[in-house]
Amino acid sequence: MILFATTVYPQKGEILFFQTNWGNTLSWDAFCERAKASGFDGIDVWLPNEAESQQQLNAALKKHDLKLNLMHGTDNSLPFEESLEAYKKKLYVLVSWKPVVINSQTGSDFFSMEQNTAFIKAANAISKETGIPIYHETHRGRFSYTLPITLDYLKKISDLRLTADISHWMVVHESLLEGRDAMLSDVIAKTDHIHARVGHAESPQVNDPKAPEWKRAVDRHLDIWEKVIRKFWAENDRPMTVTSEFGPPYYMPALPYTQLPVSDQWEANVYMMNIIKQRLGLD
Template sequence: MILKKILTAFALSFFTLLGMAQSTKKVLFFQTDWGRSVSWDVFCERTKASGYDGLETWFPNNEKDQKELKAALKKYDLLVGFLNGTNKSIPFEESLAAYTNNFEKIAAWKPAYINCHTGNDFYSFEENQAFIDAANKAAKKYGVPVYHETHRGRFSFNMVDTKKYLKSIPELKLNLDISHWMVVHESLLTAQEDKLEEVIERTHHIHARVGHAEGPQVSDPQAPEWRKAVDRHLDIWEKIIRSKWKSQDTFTVTTEFGPPDYMPTLPYSHLPVTDQWKANVYMMQALKQRLNLE
């Protein structure tokens, strides 16, 4: 009887400590402003009310937008993650200079991170590497995390080529938007678990959008016909986050379901088949549930 009580007390203590350890781990969720059609104040108010910790956006082009964004972030106590990208419509040297110079003005805001649309799928390895190196130097110079998004049209448009860059550039950190690779490789990558291991290890941020073998965005993540695709993405995301939690307490995720026409629409009426905001909030809640954060 005494031994049973001791074992019971030990078990209770163990699971209490385990729960305390788990409670220190967290995910900061960012809402995309892709398709935003309201003021920064209205957008930030809704973002906060929906349970987000911050938002992700391209750095505003003019001072008016910058002032309004900064005021709204402060008012609603929100973090910000900025994007920086390679302009593929101008010459390489000019694009590299603009990309490099952008980091200074972005970093001055002390964002939670900078997410980069880096390079061009038509550039050479060396040309793309020049953009990656510039970003990595900026990360060290300004002390801001810089990630490179896996994205169609960029150096990282598929898994095979991305792994070549990972092998050659140890400092390369990914923002994994694996929805792009699902459509590029025309599969949910279920037969590529071993090849995904290095990608998972080098992922430091996630864009939580669900793609499938024929497109980068399912029509509605809550629809039963997309359950397999949603679960596959959640499995990968959970593996990434739990792996990172072994060495850090906080991980960042942006929910990134896009607006029409990225979101499928009905013919003629052009009405979206679902609500973008609801789809993004659903993904945040699904991840929280999967990670036992609620």
């Protein structure tokens, strides 16, 4: 049996930064070692199914003194009732790890509002029962795939808390959401976690956030993230959590034929952490 330590939070006014394992090919030990050396406080992962891999993950977290966020999502390949039961069952497995945050890619853009609401309410009930925060990510293909529709859910479900991944909405709405700050303010008020990836009108991920041609997009995301973080700090006595979430190909554009990524995913995620720290005077 694997035993997990209860999360201990730092003081107010801080941010915990997490490195995604999306696209990772390293062992858990090597991945955690590199994340720690790069300055991350923890890692953000989909829990592996295999018991041996889970044991290796737990050992690496302890060895390198890293915190854990866990990913979850609705299985849209199943019929609604079956999918809902599977969703709840897996959430109970995830909360047993006592992560800092569970991030949920919840529901489906093909489910009705009532069906999606059932997933949200199930997660919120389990969060209340266990004390583990479960946040619902703004994500294409999920209940929250557009800004206006997400606002409808926020009006309906008072305890709905969000992970803001604004990059998805940039491409869905084919804009940097300029002129939509009034609408975004309601989302900002309900956001407790951030996925720090920079999107633009044609894609949920720029090829390299350091490139000067993406400065406007990067600055727009930073403007929104800063509002989220400062509001969170003002209202909570625990740190904000941020996952640097630039992904591998084919989120990362790749060259034809060779399929080589056009820039370095790890470097992009470290860069996102550092520019957020600089923006907030934490560097």
